[in-house]
Amino acid sequence: MPELPEVEVCRLGISPHIKHQKVTDVVVRHRQLRWPIPQEVHSIVGQNVLSVSRRSKYLLLEFATGTLVIHLGMSGTIRVISVDTPLAKHDHFDLVFAEQKVLRLNDPRRFGAVLWLADHQDEQGLFSKLGPEPLDDEFGEGYLFQKAQKKRVPIKSFLMNNKVVVGVGNIYANEALFIAGIMPTAIAGEISEQRYNRLTAIIKEVLAAAIAQGGTTLKDFTQADGRPGYFAQKLLVYGRSGKPCVNCQTTLEEVRQSNRSSVFCPQCQSE
Structure with missing residues (x-):
């Protein structure tokens, strides 16, 4: 997707x-x-x-x-x-x-x-309940920590809730949580503000890097035989279950969360 x-x-x-x-x-x-x-x-x-x-x-x-x-x-x-x-x-x-x-x-x-x-009116309410864009200033330090208070859902599900922040889909949630050292099953309301602020910065970096990498495929959008909308990504954990962690060589593991695959390193990530 x-x-x-x-x-x-x-x-x-x-x-x-x-x-x-x-x-x-x-x-x-x-x-x-x-x-x-x-x-x-x-x-x-x-x-x-x-x-x-x-x-x-x-x-x-x-x-x-x-x-x-x-x-x-x-x-x-x-x-x-x-x-x-x-x-x-x-x-x-x-x-x-x-x-x-x-x-x-x-x-x-x-x-x-x-x-x-x-007349540019969103009468269906498509956008009225959406959270901020992850690359905008509104999504900054303190935001995730504030939104997570008293939330008992797993952090990965929390990040993928469009009412919290838009566009952090399954692939990039996996990647950001790995870099931040946070288990995808960690309870959102139990994560410190310091860890949330670091995660916020990482989400911005991961998404910006993916956009920059996808920029090499812009010509595909004018080719009849192209496959626009997707591009090769340098992924650290997503799709790599059973393979060695790029940091510590521990075998990556996988769990299912809301019918989505969550891949993580049991050594590098913690609750």
């Missing part, structure tokens, strides 16, 4: 090709994604894309009359390609632009979304 760095790299990849460009057609091939694609999306024909931004894992394309929201779901990818590029299976949605370019959403599992916020 694309996580925050992948979605941010997607934003960086498509933005130069569609910003300030006029939409000449909207093509909906399969309306039923996670939610039905609303008929109102056709209202943007003739309008220019004013900006391309991101909130959590949502891409936001701003137009004069509202905001088009795109979510990649579990398996979605998005590209900006020539309008005559042959269709592939699971190509569900196109924005066609005046210069014979098309922004195309491919989503095999159809867990993604294309939504329309008329």
